[in-house]
Amino acid sequence: MRFLPEEEQRRLLAACFARSELTLEELWMRYFALGGSLSLLELDAYLNGLVVLPRVDRDMLAHAVNERLDEVTGPARAPYSHTVQDAKPLHGPLKALVDLLEGAHRAPPERLPAVVAEAGRALDLKIGVYLADYDQRTLVPLRPDAAGLDIETTVGGDVFRRAGTVTRDGTLWTVLLDGVERLGVLEIVPAGGADPDDPALREQCRWLAALLGHLVTVTTQYGDGLDRRRRHRRRESAAELLWQSLPPLTGATESVVVGVSVQPVYDLCGTVFDYALSEERAQLAMFDAGARTRGANTAVLTALAAYRAARHAGASLGEQFAAVGAELDGIPDAPAVGGVLAELDLGTGVLRLLGAGQPAPLVVRDGEVVPVAEPTATRFGAPHPPTRLRLEPGDLLTFCSRGVTETPDAAGEPFGRARITEQLGRDAGELPPEIARRLTRAVLAHGGGGFRQDAGVLVARWTAR
Numbered sequence: 144m145r146f147l148p149e150e151e152q153r154r155l156l157a158a159c160f161a162r163s164e165l166t167l168e169e170l171w172m173r174y175f176a177l178g179g180s181l182s183l184l185e186l187d188a189y190l191n192g193l194v195v196l197p198r199v200d201r202d203m204l205a206h207a208v209n210e211r212l213d214e215v216t217g218p219a220r221a222p223y224s225h226t227v228q229d230a231k232p233l234h235g236p237l238k239a240l241v242d243l244l245e246g247a248h249r250a251p252p253e254r255l256p257a258v259v260a261e262a263g264r265a266l267d268l269k270i271g272v273y274l275a276d277y278d279q280r281t282l283v284p285l286r287p288d289a290a291g292l293d294i295e296t297t298v299g300g301d302v303f304r305r306a307g308t309v310t311r312d313g314t315l316w317t318v319l320l321d322g323v324e325r326l327g328v329l330e331i332v333p334a335g336g337a338d339p340d341d342p343a344l345r346e347q348c349r350w351l352a353a354l355l356g357h358l359v360t361v362t363t364q365y366g367d368g369l370d371r372r373r374r375h376r377r378r379e380s381a382a383e384l385l386w387q388s389l390p391p392l393t394g395a396t397e398s399v400v401v402g403v404s405v406q407p408v409y410d411l412c413g414t415v416f417d418y419a420l421s422e423e424r425a426q427l428a429m430f431d432a433g434a435r436t437r438g439a440n441t442a443v444l445t446a447l448a449a450y451r452a453a454r455h456a457g458a459s460l461g462e463q464f465a466a467v468g469a470e471l472d473g474i475p476d477a478p479a480v481g482g483v484l485a486e487l488d489l490g491t492g493v494l495r496l497l498g499a500g501q502p503a504p505l506v507v508r509d510g511e512v513v514p515v516a517e518p519t520a521t522r523f524g525a526p527h528p529p530t531r532l533r534l535e536p537g538d539l540l541t542f543c544s545r546g547v548t549e550t551p552d553a554a555g556e557p558f559g560r561a562r563i564t565e566q567l568g569r570d571a572g573e574l575p576p577e578i579a580r581r582l583t584r585a586v587l588a589h590g591g592g593g594f595r596q597d598a599g600v601l602v603a604r605w606t607a608r
Contacts, residue, residue: 149195156205157190159221163211173207174200178354252359253368256285259355266347267337271330272319273299274359276373277408279580282327283372292328299328304577308345315339317348321356323400324393325576329355374409381440382411388444393576394418398489398606399425402576404583405599413439413478414544414597415447419454424489426454429601430467430482431501431544442477445470446523450484460486461526464497468524479522483542492534492605499523502548502560506532507539510568536607539567539578546596550586558589567602575602 160170167190171183181189181200188194189204196204205221212221250258256272263270273282273292282292282299294300298311306325308317315331329352333339363369378386386408394401401418405411413432418425430446432439449470453463463484471480481500487493496504498518506513516530534540543563550558566585570578579600586598 149201150192152201152205153189153192156201156208156221159205159208159212160190163208164215165208165211170204170207170211173210174204176357177203177207178350178357179203180350250362251368252362252366252370255355255358255362255369258358262351263331266351267334268348269332269334270351272327272355273330274319274327274369274373275303275325276375278375278406279404285369285372299330302328304573306574306577308349310339313339315345315348317345317352319352319356319359321360321391322393323395324356324360324391326356326359376409378409379412381437382407382409384444385411385415385440388447389415390417392579394420396420396422396425396489399487399603400575400606401425401427401601401603402574402579403599403601404576404579405597406583406587407594407597410435410594411597412436413443414546414599415443416542416599416601417447417450418601418603422489425485425487425603425605427485427487427540427542427601427603428482429501429542429544429599430480431546431597431599432478432480433545433596434478435596436478438476439478442471442474442480445474445477446480446482460484460495460497460529464499464523464526468499468522471523481545482523483518485540485542487534487540487603487605489605489607492536492538492607494532494534494540496530496532497526498530501545502543503530505539505541505543505560505563505567506534507541507564507567507571508535508537510571512564513538534605536605538605539571539575540603540605541567541578542599542601543582544597544599546594546598547582547586547600549596550590550594550598552589553591558586562589575604578602 167187168183171186179200185194189196208221259270259272271289272285274285276283280294282294282303284291292299294303298309299316302309302316302318303325306318317329317331318325319327319329331348333344337344359369392403399420403416405414412435415430417428428450430443432442446467449467450463453466458466471477479500483496483498483501483504486495499520499522501518503515503517506515515532520527547563548558548560563582566582567578570581579602582600583598
């Protein structure tokens with residue numbers, strides 16, 4: 144295969160980018176969606192001839208520009224690193240990229256396993272895809288003849304829990320991520336006796352898993368084929384409405400990681416959560432109606448919408464608190480909605496809290512609970528001075544719905560804050576989404592396998608800059 148000189152490719156690509164009408168940020172977003180990992184600054188430096196890039200990154204940039212040129216201008220396109228005579232790569236990582244992109248274009252979700260298999264053949268890999276069910280108990284195979292994997296007891300489950308990569312008996316297992324959210328795992332078997340511990344192979348598989356994670360999420364938004372595989376029974380209509388209103392169960396920046404678990408996933412009724420992350424702060428919220436009624440469903444969705452509307456408008460924490468109260472006051476005979484609103488300054492670790500009718504959040508530091516003042520308000524409404532405390536790097540901030548603390552065992556003893564604290568201390572070294580998952584699993588076991596109330600857990604770890 145003959146390749147275009149690097150500088151010539153860069154010059155022509157920069158010229159095509161200038162005609163594409165894309166901003167630098169828009170080009171970076173398209174490049175990132177294709178699986179690129181360079182920063183915005185590195186991309187800018189390359190276009191200005193200040194740095195050189197690997198061939199695969201140059202070609203992803205060319206592909207991103209060409210997609211835009213196809214939309215607005217027509218045939219004049221940015222050159223790839225290979226010559227026109229060898230326009231489509233025949234093997235290797237770039238062919239795997241092309242196979243994934245071409246195969247997923249206008250493909251329904253259920254076709255993804257075949258698309259992944261084709262991409263795997265370009266890398267001499269046999270790839271099995273497993274997605275976590277909504278209970279996060281089982282990894283469900285997308286291949287019909289494969290068996291599911293228990294998350295607690297199998298190698299694949301261990302990889303999912305730790306969001307890592309391991310090799311076992313000639314097979315490489317790696318977590319399937321959409322950004323930072325765990326979707327499942329990939330089971331990868333190299334062909335021809337290749338070493339699964341080869342660093343280059345592991346890097347290619349990490350890249351493939353990241354791109355595939357994006358494709359799983361995107362295709363699930365316009366089709367039910369993959370979503371149905373993750374469900375074990377019908378989700379009630381109230382729960383369906385709540386789930387469609389919630390953000391992903393994991394969110395992260397360089398300074399903070401947020402993980403959430405809410406149960407029961409098929410009958411969720413009266414508990415919702417929300418978060419918004421930026422360079423400067425993390426904004427967190429949980430609303431809990433306690434009761435499992437249609438009125439509770441309406442009330443918590445109203446609280447969530449009011450909170451988001453105020454937050455999007457730039458309202459202060461106190462104004463958000465008041466906005467939620469004003470909306471809830473407009474619902475006749477609505478059940479009482481408790482909750483917590485929080486803002487964490489990611490530069491200083493200063494945390495500000497406002498709560499209503501809900502126990503104070505837990506802050507766990509080195510396995511010990513840091514005292515947090517209980518909220519004085521019994522309902523959302525007129526703002527009052529927030530509770531303030533300063534977190535230390537590594538601290539866990541945990542919101543729990545009443546269903547977590549109040550779920551009783553067979554003898555009627557509630558799960559209680561002492562067990563929550565013990566569980567958080569034991570799992571403090573895990574990822575926040577895993578900490579939240581294990582806590583709701585412990586509540587389920589304590590309650591004998593069922594929930595009388597929704598059990599919602601939101602865990603945030605401040606890591607500082």
